[in-house]
Amino acid sequence: MSLELFIQNLINGTLLGFVYSLVALGLALQFGVMDIINFGHGEFVMVAMYLTFWISLFLAIPGSATVVLTAPIFFVFGIIIYKLVIDKVIEAQPLSQIAVTIGLLILLRNFALAAWHAEPKGLQYQVLVGGFKVGDYVISISRLATAIVSLVVLIVLHLILTKTYFGIAIRATSDDKVAAALLGVNVKKMYTLVFGLGCAIIAIAASFIMTFQQVEPMSGMTWGLLSWVIVAMGGLGGLSGVLAAGLIVGIAQGIEITFWDPRASLAIVYLLFILLLWFKPKGLFGKR
Amino acid sequence: MFLEVSNLNVYYGMVQVLWDVSFKVEEREMVTIIGSNGAGKTTTLLTISGVLKPKSGKIFFKNEEITNLPSHEISKRGISLVPEGRRLFPNLTVTENLLMGAYNQRAREQRFETLKEVFELFPRLEERKKQVARTLSGGEAQMLAIARSLMSKPSLLMLDEPSLGLAPVLVEEVFEAIKNLKERGTTILLVEQNVAKGLEIADRGYILENGKITLEGRGKDLLKSEKVRKAYLAI
Ligand SMILES: Nc1ncnc2c1ncn2[C@@H]1O[C@H](COP(=O)(O)OP(=O)(O)OP(=O)(O)O)[C@@H](O)[C@H]1O
Ligand SMILES: [Mg+2]
Secondary structure (H helix, E strand, O other): OOHHHHHHHHHHHHHHHHHHHHHHHHHHHHHHHHOOOOOOHHHHHHHHHHHHHHHHHHHOOOHHHHHHHHHHHHHHHHHHHHHHHHHHHOOOOHHHHHHHHHHHHHHHHHHHHHHHOOOOEOOOOOOOOOEEEEOOEEEEHHHHHHHHHHHHHHHHHHHHHHHOHHHHHHHHHHHOHHHHHHOOOOHHHHHHHHHHHHHHHHHHHHHHHOOOOOEOOOHHHHHHHHHHHHHHHHHHHHHHHHHHHHHHHHHHHHHHHHHOOHHHHHHHHHHHHHHHHHHOOOOOOOOO | OOEEEEEEEEEEOOEEEEEEEEEEEOOOOEEEEEOOOOOOHHHHHHHHOOOOOOOEEEEEEOOEEOOOOOHHHHHHOOEEEEOOOOOOOOOOEHHHHHHHHOOOHHHHOOHHHHHHHHHHHOHHHHHOOOOEHHHOOHHHHHHHHHHHHHOOOOOEEEEEOOOOOOOHHHHHHHHHHHHHHHHOOOEEEEEOOOHHHHHHHOOEEEEEEOOEEEEEEEHHHHHHOHHHHHHOOOO
């Protein structure tokens, strides 16, 4: 095992960490505002990856360029899912909410299996290819672009949440929805928009993930697990908490791959999570 | 009629807490509702605000029925509540809390002028404007709660025990602020545990006992009434 390999894996893990944060952010936003855990989250990522694949194929455009379509399509998809499903259980007890969103997970996964079969699909049209060398290390263009886009989206969202009326109202609703309603916030409308926004974020992430990964019907599982862990670790710390947790998970996987079997990289994420629960049960940034 | 509440019956689940509650508030008037703990004062205000739905009865505001409208619609029409327990947004700064007060389109356009006025009224809030609300002292938090609802430029301001838990000096300050608002023409519906103070500054008062209105009158008359003195002033 060489030091070079270790550092190379650290670089890859860090780059991956940014997009982990972005995927988890979609979940964190919805959970933070609506207090509902979408167990179908990972499946949303998987469907958005397929959407990227098909749009890229049919329009013969690079996967990364599909984002101008996948993001708005997923925004609308989110709104429809909210109206048809989530809204019906938003005031129900947690058990019904869990049942309903696990239902979404199964529905989407089975649909993907039936419609697209098990073999993985990768992009046919690509512009973000190859890499460049920095000293002894290779930086993959697609991973670097994905990390940069993720960071930019995170920053834009941070600005929206702190500098715009809409963003302040999102945070206010997340703090106290009755108080927000008393001041004139249409809470249901807010939920609808936030769910749509969360889904648009998922789609942006998914379109870029496709530039270095393939998609198959089970892809959602990984993304779901990663996101829940990241939100649990960093969610209460707001945006920077999610970013930090995403990077930690990415780097931990990079280290794991160096020393052990890559297939165990999810297990490592869980180990990390359990350790965190032992020492900081409220998450890395828990203050509530 | 400015605010007219007629024959409200409100339940929590199977338990009825308001029984045929009726009262009125005229424009520019200050009315207080008095009652002991658990009488249903908070319930009354929450029902007017649309947080609770009555089983029967009607609420009119500026001659329009608002009975089953959602809270945000009622807020849009100019009714603002300073809720019991303040309900500030703990993770928002003082300024952000105030801006949320001006969320309605009508108030939003004038938010910077209103912000100035509010800071004049409560200079201490200006000193703390970048502080996160959860770190405010009790008195500061209460001022922020009142200031936040002023930001909505309400035509009817409802206050649920605004002096609760405040030091005497601050109680004076809060009542000064309320009197000030009244002089500027805001209509006020006040629920106060400080009965003497409430009746003293209010034009009229209603006594709520076990969910029923049992007495009404001018503030000064109620202050003199035997019943009020015995039950609420302990004289
Ligand atoms: N969420 C609730 N569920 C069930 N019962 C409730 C609920 N909220 C209030 N009650 C009951 O309704 C009655 C009226 O309560 P309310 O809060 O309106 O009283 P209040 O006059 O505001 O009292 P206080 O002066 O203590 O604030 C009380 O008996 C109370 O126990
Ligand atoms: Mg009360």
